[in-house]
Structure formats: structure tokens, C-alpha cells
Amino acid sequence: MIAKKALYPAISRSNVGEIYAVASRDADRAMTISPTGKIYTDYDSLFADPSVDGVYISLPNAFHLPVAIKAMKAGKHVLCEKPLGMNAAQVQEAIAVSEAEGVLFVEASWNRWHPRTQRIQEVVQSGQLGAIKRIRSCFTYDGLDGGNIRLDPTIGGGILYDLGPYSTVAPLWLLDFPVVSDLAVQSVRHPGGVDETTRVNYTLGNTLCETVTSCNIPETSWLIVEGEKGTARMLGHNVFNSRHAESKLEITVGDKVTVEEFGPVDPYQIMADNFARRAQGGSDWVMPLTQSLRFAQLFDAAFAQIK
Numbered sequence: 001m002i003a004k005k006a007l008y009p010a011i012s013r014s015n016v017g018e019i020y021a022v023a024s025r026d027a028d029r030a031m032t033i034s035p036t037g038k039i040y041t042d043y044d045s046l047f048a049d050p051s052v053d054g055v056y057i058s059l060p061n062a063f064h065l066p067v068a069i070k071a072m073k074a075g076k077h078v079l080c081e082k083p084l085g086m087n088a089a090q091v092q093e094a095i096a097v098s099e100a101e102g103v104l105f106v107e108a109s110w111n112r113w114h115p116r117t118q119r120i121q122e123v124v125q126s127g128q129l130g131a132i133k134r135i136r137s138c139f140t141y142d143g144l145d146g147g148n149i150r151l152d153p154t155i156g157g158g159i160l161y162d163l164g165p166y167s168t169v170a171p172l173w174l175l176d177f178p179v180v181s182d183l184a185v186q187s188v189r190h191p192g193g194v195d196e197t198t199r200v201n202y203t204l205g206n207t208l209c210e211t212v213t214s215c216n217i218p219e220t221s222w223l224i225v226e227g228e229k230g231t232a233r234m235l236g237h238n239v240f241n242s243r244h245a246e247s248k249l250e251i252t253v254g255d256k257v258t259v260e261e262f263g264p265v266d267p268y269q270i271m272a273d274n275f276a277r278r279a280q281g282g283s284d285w286v287m288p289l290t291q292s293l294r295f296a297q298l299f300d301a302a303f304a305q306i307k
Helices: 002-012 027-033 043-048 061-073 088-101 115-126 159-163 170-174 267-279 289-306
Strands: 021-023 038-040 054-057 077-080 105-107 132-140 180-189 195-204 207-214 220-227 230-235 247-253 256-262
Touching: 002 027, 002 267, 021 027, 021 043, 027 038, 038 043, 043 061, 054 061, 054 267, 061 077, 061 088, 077 267, 088 105, 088 289, 105 289, 115 170, 115 220, 115 230, 115 247, 115 256, 132 170, 159 195, 159 207, 159 289, 170 195, 170 207, 170 289, 180 289, 195 289
Parallel strands: 021 038, 054 077, 077 105, 132 207
Antiparallel strands: 132 220, 180 195, 195 207, 220 230, 230 247, 247 256
């Protein structure tokens, strides 16, 4: 459970925000997340509490949109797990509500706040690798049982929704969102109906992008950017999910190989702190909604080929 294992500890260490309340239909479950916080057994009561400034939503995918919209219409800032909606139209609807209500709405793709992630984007966009010819990204794991919510099509299951916001969209933010073309999708379905392994290849300008996600392949991940002058490569097995561990980025330009090292950090805490400061009027970086919308548009196009 992301809220209990990741975000609650992150906010507990924060000097910017604090856990005030938890809402869950199961009060006992809510208390396991925040034993000392206020407990609500319905979301409307939480949203009506004037002491609540912002909310974090970690429900199954299909419920992100309706609950986020309710929260924003109640005047709450919203940090919402990915994906923000089940399609681009839903994301556009939520963006319109956030703008109308004047509240912050941010997709919680926490890996984007990791210093190594931001560094590889800086390297790519600086031009030191030259024109980017190919980007390869992969994120897989296995071992899901049949009752896992990630395999339930009625609540937004499927591997593209689960891991696509990490590896499938990586070329988009690395290259600052050029137009997608030459989209080609191959997918293997789980017996329950959702996609369990999905390969999404596409072109961004002159850059070939090859991406893979799966919940039926032993855990692995990589992100490799190949340019005319050099290559950038995230090292290790935790490319998209590095937390509380050292990580490395290898940059090769000509004959020179540089390995940059990053100390243990918690991207969830960086994300939560930036979100809180931004909600208070600061200028801290949060993932732009324009990016979330582009990701949703890519997923729409990919699902159109799967179906």
C-alpha cells in the first residue's frame, strides 16, 4: 500500500507538511496508516474539513478522477497517484476543474523528483550527447497473483497503467515532448483481460523510442539514451524505483566515461515537500499537467492498437 509504506513516512519526516487525517471506508485500515491522525470513513467528510489543505489519492486507478474532482471542488490541493485518469479526456476534465477552482493538481510520478532522473534529463537536453538517435527503456516484474488489483480490468488494471508512467513515457519527458509518430504496440494479455506485457515503440522527430513494461517477466529495468556524440545510462536494477539507496548515472562522450553517483534519497519526500511548498505559493518544481496530458494521449493511442 503506497500511502502506508511510502507517502506517510515521507510526510512524517517533512518540515513542510503534516499528516492531519486519513479517510478510508475501513477505519481500522486507516489507523494502520496514521495511528495518531484523525480518521474519516468517507471522503466527503474529509474534504469538508477546513483544516485540510491538500489530499493525496492512492485509490485504484479507475477512482482517481471522480475522487480528485470532488476534492478539488471542495477547494483542496490534490496530489494524485498515476495515472490521473483512464484516458486523456478524463485528464483534461480534471485539469479544467483544477484551473476553475484555483487549486494545485499534480500527478505523483515520484521517480521524476529523484536527482538522478532530473540529471539525465539535464544531460540529454544540454546537447552534450548530440542529436539523440535512440532511447530504450524497460521496467518489469513478476509474481502477481490472480487477486491483485493490478490485474482487475474493472478498476483500471493493466501493466501500461501501472508501469507505463515510468518507462513508456520516459522518452517524452527526456526530449521535452515532441510529436509522437510511427507508434507500434505489441501486447500480451493476462487471462483476466488486462495487458500484462506491453511493448510500445514510437518515434519522436528523428529519435527511435523502444519501451517495454511487464508484470510477467523477472524484475529488470533500464533507461539508455544514445546520441550521435555519446550515451547516458542509468546503472543498477532500480532505474525507475530508487529509494533510500545509492544510484549511478553513466555518461559516455567520445572516449570519456564519467560515472556520477547520487546518495540515498527519498523521492517521495522531495515530491511531498515540493507539492506542499507549491501549494503555499512557492515555485518548487512539480510535474506539469501538460506532461500528464501528453502521457494520457500516448496511452490512448497505445490502447487503441491493443484493442
